[in-house]
Amino acid sequence: MPLQADLVVRLSRSALAEPSAVVARALLGAHVLSTVGGAQVAVRLTEVEAYGGAADPASHAYRGPTPRNETMFGPAGVLYVYFTYGMHWCANVVSGPEGEASAVLLRAGEVTHGVEVARLRRASAKADRDLARGPARLAAALGLDGGALGIDLLDERQPVRLEGALGSVAPVDVGSGPRVGLSRGGDTPWRFWVRDDPTVSQYRPGGRNRGGSPA
DNA sequence: CGCGAGATTGACT
DNA sequence: GTCAATCTCGCGC
Numbered sequence: 001m002p003l004q005a006d007l008v009v010r011l012s013r014s015a016l017a018e019p020s021a022v023v024a025r026a027l028l029g030a031h032v033l034s035t036v037g038g039a040q041v042a043v044r045l046t047e048v049e050a051y052g053g054a055a056d057p058a059s060h061a062y063r064g065p066t067p068r069n070e071t072m073f074g075p076a077g078v079l080y081v082y083f084t085y086g087m088h089w090c091a092n093v094v095s096g097p098e099g100e101a102s103a104v105l106l107r108a109g110e111v112t113h114g115v116e117v118a119r120l121r122r123a124s125a126k127a128d129r130d131l132a133r134g135p136a137r138l139a140a141a142l143g144l145d146g147g148a149l150g151i152d153l154l155d156e157r158q159p160v161r162l163e164g165a166l167g168s169v170a171p172v173d174v175g176s177g178p179r180v181g182l183s184r185g186g187d188t189p190w191r192f193w194v195r196d197d198p199t200v201s202q203y204r205p206g207g208r209n210r211g212g213s214p215a
Numbered sequence: 216c217g218c219g220a221g222a223t224t225g226a227c228t
Numbered sequence: 229g230t231c232a233a234t235c236t237c238g239c240g241c
Binding site for chain 2: 066067068083085086087
Binding site for chain 3: 049051058059060082084085086087088090092105107124134135136137179180181182183185
């Protein structure tokens with residue numbers, strides 16, 4: 001049964017196997033629960049981005065499978081974690097049919113459980129709303145790193161899980177716009193967020209100059 | 216408060 | 229060698 005924008009759907013592998021833009025939107029309001037490191041931290045997703053496979057120049061899977069991105073080519077509902085900028089981890093939920101390599105980047109959320117632990121992991125955060133506001137911050141708050149790569153988020157026995165329903169945020173409350181931080185492919189409105197939610201990361205127009213280029 | 220640049224490692228060309 | 233789905237700090241207004 002296809003996901004519909006105005007219908008709440010049970011979280012299932014087949015539902016997550018739909019196109020990443022559909023899944024991304026539907027994931028808003030769902031929870032990511034982590035017991036990594038023994039402590040329990042939960043985040044309610046408030047901002048996500050969809051990434052396609054071979055047809056999306058902004059996707060890690062654009063140039064085909066590599067050791068780094070092979071998880072994206074697997075079944076939906078699996079965690080794809082990658083390391084970037086020499087210091088940050090970012091977390092994605094693999095979506096789409098197996099072999100298509102689409103995924104949903106978890107950009108921001110509200111910490112609903114384990115705030116104390118999240119504060120320890122994100123000591124630089126001044127306010128609680130900043131604990132998981134931004135993809136690397138969200139991963140840090142949940143304690144996610146390379147060790148979480150490949151975890152099946154639908155397996156109750158795993159230390160990281162997806163819970164809640166798909167499509168739980170009403171369409172009226174969902175905003176959309178261009179993706180963030182990309183040099184290419186930033187034109188597609190594949191970023192989705194919960195309107196008026198304080199934990200949504202601040203939008204910065206793409207194409208920031210990178211330092212070092214002489215005038 | 217807003218903008219600009221550095222940090223720091225690994226993956227890919 | 230270059231660039232990366234980012235974050236934070238510091239400076240200038």
